[in-house]
Amino acid sequence: MFDSLDLGLKGKVAIVAGGGAVGNGIGNGRAASILLADAGVNVLVVDKEEVLANKTVEMIEARGGTAISVGAELTKSSECEKVVNLAISKWGRLDILDNNVGIGSKLSVVDETEEHWDRVMDINLKPMFLMSKYAIPAMIDSGDGGSIVNISSISATRPKGLTVYSTSKGAVLSLSQAMAVDHGADGIRVNCILPGPVYTPMVYTPGMSDEHRSQRQNASLVQIEGEGWDIGKAVVYLSSNWARYVTGHLMVVDGGCSLSAKPRG
Numbered sequence: 001m002f003d004s005l006d007l008g009l010k011g012k013v014a015i016v017a018g019g020g021a022v023g024n025g026i027g028n029g030r031a032a033s034i035l036l037a038d039a040g041v042n043v044l045v046v047d048k049e050e051v052l053a054n055k056t057v058e059m060i061e062a063r064g065g066t067a068i069s070v071g072a073e074l075t076k077s078s079e080c081e082k083v084v085n086l087a088i089s090k091w092g093r094l095d096i097l098d099n100n101v102g103i104g105s106k107l108s109v110v111d112e113t114e115e116h117w118d119r120v121m122d123i124n125l126k127p128m129f130l131m132s133k134y135a136i137p138a139m140i141d142s143g144d145g146g147s148i149v150n151i152s153s154i155s156a157t158r159p160k161g162l163t164v165y166s167t168s169k170g171a172v173l174s175l176s177q178a179m180a181v182d183h184g185a186d187g188i189r190v191n192c193i194l195p196g197p198v199y200t201p202m203v204y205t206p207g208m209s210d211e212h213r214s215q216r217q218n219a220s221l222v223q224i225e226g227e228g229w230d231i232g233k234a235v236v237y238l239s240s241n242w243a244r245y246v247t248g249h250l251m252v253v254d255g256g257c258s259l260s261a262k263p264r265g
C-alpha cells in the first residue's frame with residue numbers, strides 16, 4: 001500500500017559538490033541544490049568558484065529555502081574534510097551528498113594529452129572519492145543512514161569521441177556500486193545518475209551552434225532537450241524516502257538518447 005506523499009526530506013542536511021553554475025544558468029548541481037531546498041533540506045552548496053555557489057544560495061533564499069555556500073577545491077582531501085565539518089558545525093548532521101563535480105573532454109586517445117588525461121581523471125573521480133570518504137562517517141554518526149548520488153553520464157556506456165571523459169564516467173559506475181555494497185549495512189544508499197545531453201552552462205558557455213543544439217534535442221526519443229532540472233529531480237527522488245529500497249542503481253536520465261539511432265552531437 002502506498003503510505004505517504006511525504007518525501008521525508010524536511011530538516012535533512014545535504015552537501016551538493018559542484019553546486020554552482022555560470023551566471024544565472026541552471027547546471028545539474030544548481031538545480032539539485034534548489035530542488036532539495038524546495039523539499040525542506042538545508043543545503044551546503046560547494047564549488048571551486050565561490051561566487052557561483054553564492055549565486056545558487058541567492059536563488060534558494062529567493063524561494064524561501066535554507067542554504068549556505070563555501071568555496072573549495074574538491075580534488076584536495078583537506079578541503080573535502082573542511083566542507084563536511086562545515087555542514088556538521090552548521091546543522092549538526094549530514095544526510096545527503098550529491099557528487100556533481102565534473103569537466104569534459106573532446107579528444108580520442110591518440111590526440112589526448114597526458115596532462116589533460118590526468119586532469120580529467122583527477123577532477124571527475126577524486127572529489128567523489130574524497131567527499132564520500134569524509135561524508136560517510138558523518139552520515140553514520142547522524143544516526144539515520146544517508147544517501148549519496150554520484151553523477152556519471154551516458155558517455156560511460158555509449159562513448160562518443162570523449163575518451164577520457166567517458167573513461168572517468170565509466171569508473172563512476174563502479175565506484176557507486178562498490179560504495180553501495182560496502183556501506184549498505186550502515187543504512188547508506190549509493191546511486192548513480194547517467195544524464196544524457198543536458199543544456200547547462202558547462203556545454204553552452206564554450207559556444208554551441210543552433211544546429212548542434214537541435215541535433216542533441218532530436219537524439220531524444222521524446223524530442224526533449226534535457227535541462228538541469230531533469231537531473232535535479234532525479235537527485236531529489238534518489239535522496240528521498242521514496243527511494244529507500246533503491247541502492248546501487250544506475251539511473252539513465254536521457255530522454256531515450258541512448259536507445260536512439262540518431263546522433264546526439
Ligand SMILES: NC(=O)c1ccc[n+]([C@@H]2O[C@H](COP(=O)([O-])OP(=O)(O)OC[C@H]3O[C@@H](n4cnc5c(N)ncnc54)[C@H](O)[C@@H]3O)[C@@H](O)[C@H]2O)c1
Nearest residue numbers: 018020027028047048074100101102153195197198200202
Ligand atoms: N551537461 C551535460 O550535458 C551533462 C551530461 C552528462 C553528465 N553531466 C555531468 O553533470 C555534472 C554537472 O555538469 P554541468 O553541466 O551542470 O556542469 P557545470 O560546469 O555547470 O557544473 C559543475 C560545477 O563543478 C564545479 N567544479 C569543477 N571542478 C571542481 C573542483 N575541482 N572542485 C569544486 N568544484 C568544481 C564547477 O565550477 C561548476 O560550477 C558533471 O559531472 C558532468 O560531467 C553533464
